Amino acid sequence: MSKDLLFEIGLEEVPARFLRAAMEQLEERMVKWLEQSRIAYGEVHSYATPRRLAVLVKSVAEKQEDVQEEVKGPSRKIALDENGNWSKAALGFARGQGVDPEQFTFKELNGVEYIYVTKSSNGVETSALLSEALLGILPSMTFPKHMRWGSYEYKFIRPIRWITALFGTDVIDLEVTGVKSGNVTRGHRFLGTEAVVPEAGAYQEVLRGQHVIVDVKEREGMILEQIESLAAEKNWTIAVKDDLLEEVLFLVETPTVLFGTFDPAFLNIPQEVLITSMREHQRYFPVLDGQGQLLPFFVTVRNGDKRSLDVIAKGNEKVLRARLSDAKFFYEEDQKLEIKDALSKLESIVFHEEIGTVGDKVRRIRRIADQIGEALQISGTDSESVSRAADICKFDLVTQMVYEFPELQGVMGEDYARKAGEREDVAKAVFEHYQPRSASDDVPSSLVGSIVSIADKIDTIVGCFSIGIIPTGSQDPYALRRQSQGIVQILLAKQMPLTLSQLFGIALGVHAELRSLDRQPDDIRKDLAEFFSLRVKKLLSETLRYDVVDAVISAGFDDVISVVSRGEALMQAVNSGDDFKTTVESFNRVSNLAAKAEKAEVQEPLFVEEAESNLFRAWQSITADYHAALSERDGAKALALLADIKEAVTKFFDSVMVMAEDERVRANRLGLLASIDRDLKQFADFNKLVW
Numbered sequence: 001m002s003k004d005l006l007f008e009i010g011l012e013e014v015p016a017r018f019l020r021a022a023m024e025q026l027e028e029r030m031v032k033w034l035e036q037s038r039i040a041y042g043e044v045h046s047y048a049t050p051r052r053l054a055v056l057v058k059s060v061a062e063k064q065e066d067v068q069e070e071v072k073g074p075s076r077k078i079a080l081d082e083n084g085n086w087s088k089a090a091l092g093f094a095r096g097q098g099v100d101p102e103q104f105t106f107k108e109l110n111g112v113e114y115i116y117v118t119k120s121s122n123g124v125e126t127s128a129l130l131s132e133a134l135l136g137i138l139p140s141m142t143f144p145k146h147m148r149w150g151s152y153e154y155k156f157i158r159p160i161r162w163i164t165a166l167f168g169t170d171v172i173d174l175e176v177t178g179v180k181s182g183n184v185t186r187g188h189r190f191l192g193t194e195a196v197v198p199e200a201g202a203y204q205e206v207l208r209g210q211h212v213i214v215d216v217k218e219r220e221g222m223i224l225e226q227i228e229s230l231a232a233e234k235n236w237t238i239a240v241k242d243d244l245l246e247e248v249l250f251l252v253e254t255p256t257v258l259f260g261t262f263d264p265a266f267l268n269i270p271q272e273v274l275i276t277s278m279r280e281h282q283r284y285f286p287v288l289d290g291q292g293q294l295l296p297f298f299v300t301v302r303n304g305d306k307r308s309l310d311v312i313a314k315g316n317e318k319v320l321r322a323r324l325s326d327a328k329f330f331y332e333e334d335q336k337l338e339i340k341d342a343l344s345k346l347e348s349i350v351f352h353e354e355i356g357t358v359g360d361k362v363r364r365i366r367r368i369a370d371q372i373g374e375a376l377q378i379s380g381t382d383s384e385s386v387s388r389a390a391d392i393c394k395f396d397l398v399t400q401m402v403y404e405f406p407e408l409q410g411v412m413g414e415d416y417a418r419k420a421g422e423r424e425d426v427a428k429a430v431f432e433h434y435q436p437r438s439a440s441d442d443v444p445s446s447l448v449g450s451i452v453s454i455a456d457k458i459d460t461i462v463g464c465f466s467i468g469i470i471p472t473g474s475q476d477p478y479a480l481r482r483q484s485q486g487i488v489q490i491l492l493a494k495q496m497p498l499t500l501s502q503l504f505g506i507a508l509g510v511h512a513e514l515r516s517l518d519r520q521p522d523d524i525r526k527d528l529a530e531f532f533s534l535r536v537k538k539l540l541s542e543t544l545r546y547d548v549v550d551a552v553i554s555a556g557f558d559d560v561i562s563v564v565s566r567g568e569a570l571m572q573a574v575n576s577g578d579d580f581k582t583t584v585e586s587f588n589r590v591s592n593l594a595a596k597a598e599k600a601e602v603q604e605p606l607f608v609e610e611a612e613s614n615l616f617r618a619w620q621s622i623t624a625d626y627h628a629a630l631s632e633r634d635g636a637k638a639l640a641l642l643a644d645i646k647e648a649v650t651k652f653f654d655s656v657m658v659m660a661e662d663e664r665v666r667a668n669r670l671g672l673l674a675s676i677d678r679d680l681k682q683f684a685d686f687n688k689l690v691w
Contacts, residue, residue, distance in 0.1 A: 001062045002042070003168030006200035007134055008054035010162035010186055016050070016250035018143060018157060023048035023216070029137045030055045037133070038065040039126055047204075047214040049253045050303075051189070054214065056203055060167070064123030071097055076106055076113040090115060130172045134165060138176060152177045162186060166200040188212050188253050191304060211305065212253045220249050223301055226257035227285070230299065234259075237288040238299050244279050251283070252303035259287070260313040264296040266324045269331050272411045273401065277327045280405065282320055330400040334412070339420050342395040349397065355463040356515060358394055364463075366390040367510040369455035375498055375506070378447065382425075385448045389429035392417060393452055396430070410434040436486045443486070443493045450494050454503070457483040461531075462507040465524050466517045470531070484535045491560045492539070497633075499558045504528050533557055540564065544571045547690040554685035562633045569635035570684055573643075586649040587642070587686045593658055594677035597670035606668040611648075611655045618648035619676050630682060638683055645676070 007030065014022070027046035034041050034057070042059030073079065079090035086094075086101050094101045097117050104115045138156065146155040154177050165172035165181040174181045183197050187210020197206050204214055213219045223245070231238045248255075266274060271286075271294035278284040278298055287297040298320065302312055347359035355361070369390040373383050396402050396413035414431035418424070425448050432449025433456050435441055444450040461480050464470070471480050491498060508521050517524070536557040540549040544567050552567040573580045594600075607613045622641040629638035658673070660666045680686065 002040070002059040003062060004166075004200035005041075005057040005060045005130070006054070006164060006166040006197065006203050007137075007172075008047075008052055008162075008164035008185060008203070009138070009160055010052050010164070011156075011158040011160060013050045014053075014158050014250075016247045018145075019048045019050070019053075019250040020216075020246070022053055022141065022143060022157060025141055026053050026137070027055050029140055030057060033133050033137065034060070037129060038067065038123065039129075040065065045215070048216060048250065049212060049214060050251060051186070051253070052214070054164075054203070056200060058201070060126060062126050064126065064129075066123050067121045069119045069121070071117050071119060072109070073097075073104070073115040073117065076115065079104075079115045093117075127167055127170065127172075130165075130167055131174045134172060135174050135176070150177070164197055164203075166197060166203075169199045186210075188304070191254065213255070214253075216249065219252070219255055220245070223249065223255045223257065226255070227299060230257060230259060234287075234297075236295065236297070237290065237292070239275070239286045239288055241279065241285075244283065244285065248283055248301050252301055254304055256302045256304060256306055256309070257299060258302055258309045258313050258316075259297055259299045260317040260320070261297050262317060262320055262324060266328060267294060267296060269324075269328055270411070270415050272408065273327050273331060273405070274324060276405050276408055277323050278320065280407070281323050282316070284316075284320070326404070327401070330404055334399040334401055334416060335419065337399065339392055339395050339417070339422075342398045343392065345398040346394060352463065352467075354467045354518070358397060360514070361459060361463075362391065362394050364459045364510050364514055365393065365452065365455045367514070368459055368507055369452050371506045371510070372451050372455060372498065372503070375502060376451070376496060378451075382447055385423060385425045385429065386451050388422070389426045389433065389448055389452045390455060392422070392426070393430050393433045393456065436489055438482065439485065443490045447494070450490050450496070454487050454490055457487050458503055458507045459510075461487075462504070462511055462524065462528070465527055465531075466508075466511060466519055468519065470527055480531075481535070484532055485538065488532070488535050488539055488560055492564055495561055497561070500529070500532050500560065501525075501558050536560060536563060540567050544568070545574065547688055548574060551684040551686060551688040554688060555681055555683055559633065562630065562635070565633050565635035566638070566683055567635070569639045572636070573639055574689065580643075581691055583643050583646045584686045584689055584691075586646050586653070587680055589653055590649060590673050591677045591680065591685075591687055593670065594674040597674035598667065599671060600674035600678055601668075601671045602675055603668055603671075606665055608660075608665055609656045611652045612669060612672065615645070615648040615652040615676075616672055618645045619672075619679075623679065626679060635683075642680065642683060649676075 023046045027044055031044055040061040041057050044058070045056045047054040047056070073093040074089045079087055081087050090101060090104070093115070094104070094117070097119060099117050099119065103117050105117070106113045107116050143157040145157070147158055148155055149159040160176055160179050162184070163174065163176065163179055163181040164183060164185045165174060166183055171183050172181055184194050185197055185203070185207060186192070186194050187207060192210030192212060195206050195210050197203050207214045213222065224240070227238050227240060230236070274294055275286045278286055282298075282300070284298040284300045287295045287299060289295055298316075300316055302309070343359070343362070346362060347357055349358040351358045351361045366387060369386050370383070373386045378386070393413070396409060396416060399412055399416065401412045402409045410431040410433070414427050417427035417430050425446060428446055429444070429449040429452050432444035432446060433452040435444045435449070435453060444453050460478060461484055464478050464480055469478065487503070490496070504525055508524060511517060512521065533553065537549055537553055540553070540563070548567055548571045552563050552570060555566065557563045602616060604613070604616065607616065622644055626638055626641045629641060656669065658666070658669045660669065
């Protein structure tokens with residue numbers, strides 16, 4: 001027999017950003033307890049609204065499973081003394097297991113006999129365990145922020161106001177901070193009332209009758225359906241951003257979509273400003289036309305029904321008018337600020353007390369960007385644009401608009417730079433140097449923006465590493481992982497022939513020139529290399545098998561374009577079938593014996609067998625082209641050339657005794673293999689491939 005289990009914690013309004021994780025955590029804790037307690041169960045449903053967290057478990061067994069456990073004890077040799085009586089070790093084992101020695105049996109394991117005892121445990125009624133279990137689940141939950149309330153020492157995400165706990169129709173008796181459990185839940189704060197849940201399985205429908213859509217997926221479906229219907233009716237494109245939808249989803253219990261309008265005169269402000277103001281301050285969805293241009297409308301979601309929607313819309317319009325008026329004021333005031341005056345203000349903004357001001361950072365970015373441009377041999381025009389873009393890339397940080405909306409940094413810089421008469425590629429680079437802002441963001445589209453972006457990011461990373469700020473665990477306050485990943489993405493996307501070690505050298509040189517380093521440059525380089533190796537590995541792991549990634553990274557990751565090209569070529573070859581497997585096996589035979597060589601030197605006059613001469617000639621015939629392919633970052637061509645010597649390698653091992661008695665012949669053969677292995681290792685460590 002089984003019953004449904006319901007556990008609902010009623011709370012004061014919980015911030016939307018905490019709810020999904022809390023909901024999932026409650027489900028995880030419940031499932032873990034059921035499994036550890038040997039209680040069978042069916043489907044598990046977790047729920048969350050601003051005022052509640054809940055989990056409903058279907059078909060929970062009314063009794064724990066009975067168990068029989070077989071425990072191994074000492075071996076027969078140890079368990080019995082010379083007279084055949086139980087030894088102290090055996091008697092101690094019996095006491096520890098709470099059994100009589102007469103219950104012992106002997107079983108053989110790996111040729112040795114051991115004593116075993118079978119212990120039986122009868123399952124307990126589930127109802128007898130639930131109260132203690134639920135009381136244990138609550139304090140085990142963790143949140144970004146906790147609260148205490150009243151005179152209680154108890155901590156939770158928000159004060160607990162009611163508890164609904166049912167096993168079937170029976171109330172599970174428990175009490176937390178003076179709140180006793182029952183079978184009564186609470187509906188929508190304004191549209192609903194208290195309501196009795198007659199049995200656990202009725203929970204969702206009872207709340208539906210109280211104007212609460214407790215299922216998160218159902219709520220999301222209702223919001224999207226209403227938005228799509230409105231868009232079709234008005235011929236609009238309603239921009240639904242995932243993170244905003246997620247937040248709105250946990251702000252409402254009964255979602256009703258409505259729209260409002262604002263003065264078209266505000267459209268003279270850049271639409272990014274208007275969209276950001278609507279999304280960040282008001283949680284509104286912007287409305288666009290077919291060309292992606294903002295229209296003077298907005299869409300929002302009400303926590304309630306359809307009554308008086310016109311009144312609600314007018315109230316939202318009034319609030320939005322004030323927000324957009326502020327944005328218009330900030331935008332117009334910012335036009336009065338000249339770029340040179342903005343740059344002077346950067347001298348008073350501290351980036352980091354040990355690294356300097358933002359003004360200091362801009363000077364380093366300029367030096368680094370100029371040297372990257374030189375290394376890439378860019379044109380004189382591009383070089384001028386890189387220098388200017390680096391000089392002004394942070395000027396918008398002192399504008400009122402960016403102060404109000406930090407997420408608009410770069411966006412406003414591009415707009416203001418263009419209005420100030422800067423060249424188009426310079427203005428664009430002011431925006432692009434922040435890209436990619438996340439793993440899903442685009443890399444800069446222009447060369448100028450890409451160079452300044454890399455310069456900005458490597459300056460931050462090297463600056464932090466130079467004072468010992470290196471990400472550990474989940475701690476990464478300066479987003480160094482994201483910025484290093486961005487550098488790797490840009491180098492690959494723009495196919496920049498710039499190695500990581502070159503980049504480290506440029507940035508370290510500039511930092512050493514403009515400020516004193518707290519750590520030795522070699523130590524910083526070592527940490528940077530290890531840090532970036534993980535970023536390259538992460539990038540490769542998105543499309544390649546783990547062993548392929550390990551193989552090509554072992555051959556070097558300094559050149560990002562090269563390691564990706566080698567990885568893709570090796571992955572394609574691995575997937576091609578058994579023929580390549582035999583090729584790798586031949587390579588690995590070379591590597592295994594090459595490890596015995598004292599040096600990688602070959603003397604042709606010492607060749608005795610035709611097969612070793614043939615192998616030497618086969619290797620020599622591909623060497624120049626192979627190294628050229630590696631230099632050109634053509635992994636497919638390089639691997640194809642290596643595969644050409646497979647037959648010569650196979651015949652060599654079939655007919656040549658490498659470990660010959662003649663010491664000079666043996667050393668020469670090992671030297672040949674070591675020389676070939678040296679070339680193989682420049683592509684990948686083929687021993688790391690798993691078949």
